[in-house]
Amino acid sequence: MADLYVPVDHERGGVAAQVASGLREAVRSGRLAPGDRLPSSRDLATDLGVSRGVVVEAYEQLVAEGFLVSRVGSGTRVAPAAAACQRGPGGEEQVPYHDHRSRATSPDLGHFPRERWLAALRQALATIPSDALDYGDPGGIPELREELAGYLRRVRAADVEPENLVIVGGVAQGLSLVLHVLAAQATRTPQGDGFGLAVEDPTSHRQIPLLRRAGAELLPVPVDGQGLDVAALRDRPARAALVTPAHQYPTGVVLSPCRRAALVEWAQDADAIVLEDDYDAEFRFDRDPVGCLQGLAPDRVVLAGSVSKALAPGLRLGWVVAPPSLAGAVRLARGEFDLGSPVIEQYALAGFLRTGGYDRHLRRMRREYRSRRDALVRALAEHLPEVRVRGIEAGLHAYLDLPAGWDEHQVVEAARELGLAMEAVGPMRFTPGGPAVAAGFSRLPAHRAERAVRGLKVRMSGQTID
Ligand SMILES: Cc1ncc(COP(=O)(O)O)c(C=O)c1O
Known part of the structure; x- marks a missing residue:
């Protein structure tokens, strides 16, 4: 969930416009990246000391402008298309900051x-x-x-x-x-x-x-x-x-x-x-x-x-x-x-x-990562068999095909809370495809895999599985 700083001057009036402007700026500067989930209108209203209606109005404004998307069940997020508007101070394109904990590709440091x-x-x-x-x-x-x-x-x-x-x-x-x-x-x-x-x-x-x-x-x-x-x-x-x-x-x-x-x-x-x-x-x-x-x-x-x-x-x-x-x-x-x-x-x-x-270091880590991958794949086969593991037995991530109808970003967020680094595949595609994630297993010890996958199952149980 994005942690937001939005300056609001209560004396000035036009508070909804100020909130919208602060959020727009956060997207443009890259502080909010495409796919990031925004706080609920109630939570943000409490944080900013404004009424909930003010935040709802600001969100609606930004949805209409294409900066945000709002979907029942997955809340309000930064729109994928917002990447096109992200600019640095000199008008240059800016790479949004990525939280390293969500990287599926880093080793266990x-x-x-x-x-x-x-x-x-x-x-x-x-x-x-x-x-x-x-x-x-x-x-x-x-x-x-x-x-x-x-x-x-x-x-x-x-x-x-x-x-x-x-x-x-x-x-x-x-x-x-x-x-x-x-x-x-x-x-x-x-x-x-x-x-x-x-x-x-x-x-x-x-x-x-x-x-x-x-x-x-x-x-x-x-x-x-x-x-x-x-x-x-x-x-x-x-x-x-x-x-x-x-x-x-x-x-x-x-x-x-x-x-x-x-x-x-x-x-x-x-x-x-x-x-x-x-x-x-x-x-x-x-x-x-x-x-x-x-x-x-x-x-x-x-x-x-x-x-x-x-x-x-x-x-x-x-x-x-x-x-x-x-x-x-x-x-x-x-x-x-x-x-x-x-x-x-x-x-x-x-x-x-x-x-x-x-x-020597590689030999040791190869054994470790192998047992981590095996544990994750085993746990998925047992508790989430509808999720398909693709690709060879290698590397620091496994490619997971998700059941039709699952929201990649919701899976990524649920996984992060469980200590599993995943990345949505949607933003990596030039041609649309089914929902999938890259699941990094390098930092998930083998003995924690089953608990993480069971946790994911519980969190995703509200989803429709076709
Ligand atoms: C496809 C791909 N290649 C290479 C790298 C590694 O890049 P570097 O060697 O610059 O750290 C990454 C890092 O995430 C990657 O995703």
Whole structure:
């Protein structure tokens, strides 16, 4: 439930208009995001010290303007279309703030290996020369590029040398940089047309603003049980395609072998680039993960990965592996944007990889997450069999198809109160589909799964199940 600050000057009169104006501003500034639920008119009236009729009038006004939607049973919410009006102070589009507790994709940060990371930081500080603390190579310190190249060759079957690997501040920044470079190259072509980027439908909605800001025109392509529909991709005027082959977000499918081959063939025929977000590749529970696509076609595929799932998103450490000329352009762009990533953390990660700390941590977390996923799936099968679990046994989230008629946002909110992080799939779709959620199990201990699912069942029992 949104916690709202709405300034009201009781002396001034026109109180309903003031409340409407305060709420409109909260939506525009992104303090209220699409889908957020507003307090009941009674609660907000009590908080603001106004009569309930004043709040009802303000809500009705904003429903009429399209800022809010009101539905029997699910209260008043910020309208999905309100995203279009969200502006920063300079008139720029603004990414609404997302409460991290509702992220289905974060690891269990209570398991961050603090002691071993501290030891790696201490070791780095005790041994690096003072000169190493100066501005470094914007593409990353050689020691980390060397370690990561070895790791990605061994674990992800990547075709990589330290020279074509660039250290970045996470997959998000890696994609931004690569797209900036590709879009700038595209506008220099004689046709001068925009830069078409095929994206999976559904896809992570959080990435959309950054893709657009980097100059890409998004071309949605459906995802089915085998991953991206490459035949449909062939109809799009795309110069690049962004995919999550290891564990598609949010549907949880893995890109099938024949689709992998078809995607590479498309890239060759269309003289295009595949951007491989190596999402969730560390956590495959039923077998070893398939090697990355980049290993199959290193001249056509850019691989982007990070430590966000394996260690913590807050470290903001990731990598991009690209064909040599593109890697050089990305490194140059990074130097021009902000001169590179923090050096001490890069040395710490290099040491953590070299001493086997990274592998050991992953092995431990793989066992833990596997038992958490199993417990959630078991509890759903027993108590909510009408909810269907889709996707492979991998990653930090499971894709749940909800019964027709269920409200995704209501499920997400009920789940949050029960300690289960879920995200509605509706906002991730370009083409409408049935109700579904991405359910994050990483922070739900196995022994709490059954209680959480039973709680969800009780809270959703007022819903119609067709
Ligand atoms: C699809 C997808 N890819 C990658 C990431 C990770 O991004 P980063 O490495 O910048 O933390 C996320 C984070 O939520 C994601 O949803």
